[in-house]
Amino acid sequence: GNSVTQMEGPVTLSEEAFLTINCTYTATGYPSLFWYVQYPGEGLQLLLKATKADDKGSNKGFEATYRKETTSFHLEKGSVQVSDSAVYFCALSRKAAGNKLTFGGGTRVLVKP
């Protein structure tokens, strides 16, 4: 079946540091890949997505590239801010499975001033 594995947190960084959160997946065919972000006390918001191999999703300074050869979709940001403190979820969906989302376990990121 489909699965998503992402690095466990918490990840603690200083402001302006470089952030990488690793995400790898297992799925048949060509899934769409997503990063969702959950700020404290809130629901999930779509951060970025990519629907085919080599696509790069980007938003709010975050980027992730769909790598079919390594089945990965790592999230990166060059200079984090305190406001980036949140839980980040990697997820995939497949059209053949009705586009239901399969989530990784989430990575908590804490950015200190």
Add this chain to the structure above:
Amino acid sequence: NAGVTQTPKFQVLKTGQSMTLQCAQDMNHEYMSWYRQDPGMGLRLIHYSVGAGITDQGEVPNGYNVSRSTTEDFPLRLLSAAPSQTSVYFCASSPSHSEPGNTIYFGEGSWLTVV
């Protein structure tokens, strides 16, 4: 912009009680779903619906019931609450279940504690 609205936001239940979590969306979305979020496990799909009158089970359906009588509403019923159902519940919707890469929109969550 209402989006996906869930109620209640917080609820404490006694074991064996029943209750309904309400979910409504005003975006005319075809697809609606319920997830539960537990520490370290991400979100897991409970039930979903691809249109009014159509529902199906997700990954963890036991102990929950759903119905979809209108496009807008998708309530989740806990039939006889158990402590294992203590969790945060998210309702979600998207325009279609068949278009690749469809964005799924989430409600703000309902924190449920079963004692």
